[in-house]
Amino acid sequence: MSDPFVVVGADAAGLSAASKFRREAPDREVVVFEKGRWISYAFCGMPYFVEGRVERMSDLLSLSPSEVDERGIDLRRGHEVVTVDPEAKTVAVETADGDSFEQPYDDLLVATGARATTGPFDARGVDGAFTLHDMDAAAAIDAYVAEPDAYDPARADVSAVDRERVERNAAMPAPETAAIVGGGYVGVEMAEALAGRGLDVHVFHRSGHLLSDFGEAVGERVAEELGAKGVTVHTNAPVEALVGDDRIEAVTFGGDADGEGAETLPVDLAVVGVGIRPNTELLDGTGVELGEGGAILTDGHGRTSLSDVYAAGDCATAFHAVTGEPAWMPLGLTANRAGRAIGATVAGDPTPVGDIAGTAVVKAFDMEAGRVGLVGDDAARDAGFDPVRETVTAGSRSGYYPGAAETDVTLVADRDSGRLIGGSIVGPDRAAIRIDTLATALEADMTVPEVERLDLAYAPPFSPVWDPVLVAAKVLNGTLGEA
Amino acid sequence: MSDPFVVVGADAAGLSAASKFRREAPDREVVVFEKGRWISYAFCGMPYFVEGRVERMSDLLSLSPSEVDERGIDLRRGHEVVTVDPEAKTVAVETADGDSFEQPYDDLLVATGARATTGPFDARGVDGAFTLHDMDAAAAIDAYVAEPDAYDPARADVSAVDRERVERNAAMPAPETAAIVGGGYVGVEMAEALAGRGLDVHVFHRSGHLLSDFGEAVGERVAEELGAKGVTVHTNAPVEALVGDDRIEAVTFGGDADGEGAETLPVDLAVVGVGIRPNTELLDGTGVELGEGGAILTDGHGRTSLSDVYAAGDCATAFHAVTGEPAWMPLGLTANRAGRAIGATVAGDPTPVGDIAGTAVVKAFDMEAGRVGLVGDDAARDAGFDPVRETVTAGSRSGYYPGAAETDVTLVADRDSGRLIGGSIVGPDRAAIRIDTLATALEADMTVPEVERLDLAYAPPFSPVWDPVLVAAKVLNGTLGEA
Numbered sequence: 001m002s003d004p005f006v007v008v009g010a011d012a013a014g015l016s017a018a019s020k021f022r023r024e025a026p027d028r029e030v031v032v033f034e035k036g037r038w039i040s041y042a043f044c045g046m047p048y049f050v051e052g053r054v055e056r057m058s059d060l061l062s063l064s065p066s067e068v069d070e071r072g073i074d075l076r077r078g079h080e081v082v083t084v085d086p087e088a089k090t091v092a093v094e095t096a097d098g099d100s101f102e103q104p105y106d107d108l109l110v111a112t113g114a115r116a117t118t119g120p121f122d123a124r125g126v127d128g129a130f131t132l133h134d135m136d137a138a139a140a141i142d143a144y145v146a147e148p149d150a151y152d153p154a155r156a157d158v159s160a161v162d163r164e165r166v167e168r169n170a171a172m173p174a175p176e177t178a179a180i181v182g183g184g185y186v187g188v189e190m191a192e193a194l195a196g197r198g199l200d201v202h203v204f205h206r207s208g209h210l211l212s213d214f215g216e217a218v219g220e221r222v223a224e225e226l227g228a229k230g231v232t233v234h235t236n237a238p239v240e241a242l243v244g245d246d247r248i249e250a251v252t253f254g255g256d257a258d259g260e261g262a263e264t265l266p267v268d269l270a271v272v273g274v275g276i277r278p279n280t281e282l283l284d285g286t287g288v289e290l291g292e293g294g295a296i297l298t299d300g301h302g303r304t305s306l307s308d309v310y311a312a313g314d315c316a317t318a319f320h321a322v323t324g325e326p327a328w329m330p331l332g333l334t335a336n337r338a339g340r341a342i343g344a345t346v347a348g349d350p351t352p353v354g355d356i357a358g359t360a361v362v363k364a365f366d367m368e369a370g371r372v373g374l375v376g377d378d379a380a381r382d383a384g385f386d387p388v389r390e391t392v393t394a395g396s397r398s399g400y401y402p403g404a405a406e407t408d409v410t411l412v413a414d415r416d417s418g419r420l421i422g423g424s425i426v427g428p429d430r431a432a433i434r435i436d437t438l439a440t441a442l443e444a445d446m447t448v449p450e451v452e453r454l455d456l457a458y459a460p461p462f463s464p465v466w467d468p469v470l471v472a473a474k475v476l477n478g479t480l481g482e483a
Numbered sequence: 484m485s486d487p488f489v490v491v492g493a494d495a496a497g498l499s500a501a502s503k504f505r506r507e508a509p510d511r512e513v514v515v516f517e518k519g520r521w522i523s524y525a526f527c528g529m530p531y532f533v534e535g536r537v538e539r540m541s542d543l544l545s546l547s548p549s550e551v552d553e554r555g556i557d558l559r560r561g562h563e564v565v566t567v568d569p570e571a572k573t574v575a576v577e578t579a580d581g582d583s584f585e586q587p588y589d590d591l592l593v594a595t596g597a598r599a600t601t602g603p604f605d606a607r608g609v610d611g612a613f614t615l616h617d618m619d620a621a622a623a624i625d626a627y628v629a630e631p632d633a634y635d636p637a638r639a640d641v642s643a644v645d646r647e648r649v650e651r652n653a654a655m656p657a658p659e660t661a662a663i664v665g666g667g668y669v670g671v672e673m674a675e676a677l678a679g680r681g682l683d684v685h686v687f688h689r690s691g692h693l694l695s696d697f698g699e700a701v702g703e704r705v706a707e708e709l710g711a712k713g714v715t716v717h718t719n720a721p722v723e724a725l726v727g728d729d730r731i732e733a734v735t736f737g738g739d740a741d742g743e744g745a746e747t748l749p750v751d752l753a754v755v756g757v758g759i760r761p762n763t764e765l766l767d768g769t770g771v772e773l774g775e776g777g778a779i780l781t782d783g784h785g786r787t788s789l790s791d792v793y794a795a796g797d798c799a800t801a802f803h804a805v806t807g808e809p810a811w812m813p814l815g816l817t818a819n820r821a822g823r824a825i826g827a828t829v830a831g832d833p834t835p836v837g838d839i840a841g842t843a844v845v846k847a848f849d850m851e852a853g854r855v856g857l858v859g860d861d862a863a864r865d866a867g868f869d870p871v872r873e874t875v876t877a878g879s880r881s882g883y884y885p886g887a888a889e890t891d892v893t894l895v896a897d898r899d900s901g902r903l904i905g906g907s908i909v910g911p912d913r914a915a916i917r918i919d920t921l922a923t924a925l926e927a928d929m930t931v932p933e934v935e936r937l938d939l940a941y942a943p944p945f946s947p948v949w950d951p952v953l954v955a956a957k958v959l960n961g962t963l964g965e966a
Contacts, residue, residue, distance in 0.1 A: 012948070045883055045943050059883035185942075321938065332948045333941045354936035361940040370940055400528055400542035433913050433946065436920040436939045443937055444927030453837035454926055455804065456919045457844040457853055458816045459668075460528050463916065465495070465815045 013313030020343030370435025373422030496796030503826030853918025856905030
């Protein structure tokens with residue numbers, strides 16, 4: 001135990017691990033290398049910063065470097081780990097100042113996160129075109145959207161911010177029309193954010209309904225809500241290209257494979273959110289096993305296939321509660337939980353990182369949606385299930401109580417076993433948080449008859465006698481019985 | 484199969500059973516005897532009618548007599564079943580017109596509900612004093628609260644209503660000060676309702692915190708909310724007497740066992756909600772087994788100890804998911820579910836009525852609360868558990884997202900097994916419906932470590948990274964680990 005616990009990456013997983021480790025093993029050393037300047041920022045909060053609901057960028061930081069220091073963590077920003085030698089148990093580090101050195105470790109955690117992919121087009125170097133996956137991009141978009149004389153530099157009140165980039169964007173004329181490329185949850189949240197800033201917003205989505213992972217019922221209700229709030233939704237409309245040399249001028253979209261028949265929409269802002277991929281390059285050449293999406297394969301305690309090397313967060317797989325297989329679903333809780341568990345394990349208290357159920361929720365103006373488990377038929381079949389599904393529309397409250405709103409619940413079960421394997425919920429009245437009921441049922445391996453018999457809450461302001469989840473279970477149970 | 488399925492009581496359990504039976508066995512006969520005029524009314528909606536949120540009393544009816552008729556159910560209102568002869572398989576019926584007859588049955592369902600108890604004092608015959616447990620009382624309170632010249636008779640737009648009683652109450656001077664006797668959930672809901680009608684409202688509760696079954700954390704937050712909205716809450720203040728001969732004039736409260744030191748508050752309205760008891764008199768002399776609270780003991784299919792006699796709803800026990808024992812917790816979903824299951828069973832498809840978890844939610848102005856399982860230490864110990872509890876206060880949303888509100892979660896576990904046995908949640912932001920997560924975990928027999936590892940939803944508008952439920956599980960898990 002002569003060498004430290006080395007953590008690569010100072011965000012949710014990395015700092016959770018380091019903090020837990022120091023609490024459990026206060027006599028041992030932990031070093032966290034972060035290649036950039038930002039640490040511990042709330043990625044999920046960035047759309048709300050751009051929208052202006054969050055006033056100061058510093059509100060999105062969970063921990064400052066000095067708070068990390070107070071926890072006894074040796075944090076080194078501007079330090080990039082470029083290679084790992086699992087035999088020698090060392091990492092090679094390059095600093096922003098041009099130095100390099102080797103750091104031995106007893107245990108290593110790779111928590112390098114993920115980065116945005118741009119798809120077939122490249123927004124770099126084009127003013128007004130952004131990908132949203134780091135704080136500098138959020139600060140730049142916020143500055144770009146503001147009228148040059150109305151931008152408040154105090155918004156980006158974090159020393160780590162790329163000040164030059166912010167100022168350059170603030171000086172540009174404010175945009176009027178925005179293209180959101182990709183209708184996943186970041187795209188939906190950004191549509192609300194930019195509409196809230198007064199822009200004419202267009203969302204372009206490759207497939208037939210927004211929020212593909214949430215299923216059709218959710219995608220359609222969310223598209224309706226965006227439309228009702230003035231956002232134009234283009235489905236089955238893959239963006240072909242971002243047009244513009246210095247500044248974005250238009251997007252072309254919807255053509256055939258050769259681009260024939262594509263349409264052009266003039267825009268002066270484009271935000272690309274078409275996906276992310278795990279950062280694993282530092283393990284190239286180590287022979288580490290990779291899993292879904294190219295993420296680092298881990299076991300139930302976050303261990304990789306390399307001795308004494310752990311991985312957690314957006315760069316790592318985790319076990320899926322329904323399939324029992326490693327899956328890559330980069331989400332905030334998964335990262336925090338796995339980091340914390342690995343910190344305990346390395347400190348000597350072996351702690352499982354926990355399964356994931358793919359639980360996700362999203363807000364689109366006044367609509368709320370959630371999803372969990374295997375929602376799509378393909379995902380269910382790939383995992384060896386024979387999916388049967390039902391979607392019901394039920395009231396969120398007793399019909400006579402003001403505010404009762406249509407809530408769509410989709411449940412997916414395996415035909416043979418009757419086991420619940422996935423579901424989604426959408427509606428304007430407390431719909432999103434209801435997904436936790438399904439997440440809990442999934443993790444308990446409940447069958448649909450068991451879900452139907454759950455004693456869920458009833459009071460007129462909050463639920464009808466038969467909660468929408470129970471109504472859906474009742475209907476799906478009937479369908480299963482007929483099969 | 485020559486005699487009909489006879490159902491006693493035409494409310495949630497009875498009509499659910501009759502409806503399901505007719506759907507499953509359309510060739511067979513079902514007769515429903517109801518001693519009164521009202522059928523299928525939403526008891527839980529009455530406070531919201533009194534408040535005026537619900538405009539018409541007819542909105543609270545799920546089914547009209549003609550709709551029941553259309554389902555092929557032989558509904559007889561004004562027919563009271565006075566005795567049951569389980570040997571002869573007949574019931575004795577007396578009609579409102581003074582007739583009487585015997586009705587043979589193949590199967591019998593007793594769904595006679597419960598009635599309000601008044602405690603040591605009796606409000607009958609005193610104008611302005613009410614117990615709230617039927618539609619006529621709700622209509623009368625609504626009429627009494629209105630200024631005589633401002634009452635709209637169309638509010639009580641149901642033919643079954645006791646018109647004479649409504650008109651008499653409407654003619655009385657409108658009250659200014661109300662006493663709610665009993666701070667259970669009906670009392671809390673009525674406090675909000677009457678405050679909403681402009682009255683100066685006082686709630687009197689026997690024990691130290693409101694909503695005894697919800698635990699202290701909930702009771703205190705709800706009392707704060709009532710206070711903030713202008714309702715005066717008196718705890719440790721049992722009401723001694725309703726004072727007044729013809730019309731209510733005051734309540735006396737808070738004295739010792741002999742009434743010494745009691746205080747007097749002048750009021751011109753009193754609503755008593757101190758409890759209910761099951762209606763089981765028609766089975767007197769049959770030797771039927773009774774359970775908790777004097778309710779009719781039933782098995783997992785709703786069968787009583789008498790052959791071919793079932794019981795469901797507010798007059799019957801059901802199995803508790805945590806204790807595995809029969810319990811009496813009269814709630815709406817329990818009645819509907821048991822009725823429906825019994826209807827299927829009698830029709831030839833044996834269907835379990837399902838466990839109960841004691842899940843309940845209540846709204847108090849802008850505060851929401853829920854409870855499930857065994858919340859109090861006494862209940863836990865009586866069931867053979869060694870309870871350990873923690874209450875945490877956590878944010879309902881990410882701290883930087885506007886609207887994040889303090890949410891108190893209490894979890895109770897069994898020390899030896901670590902099993903979750905109960906919990907409560909209170910807060911103003913989507914707190915109540917979160918209890919369904921705990922209800923599902925309880926019914927799945929989850930341990931606290933399992934709850935801590937649940938993959939619950941995270942998005943800034945709906946939950947912090949660690950949902951309040953997870954925070955509570957984390958803290959309780961720590962306490963269990965130390966023990």
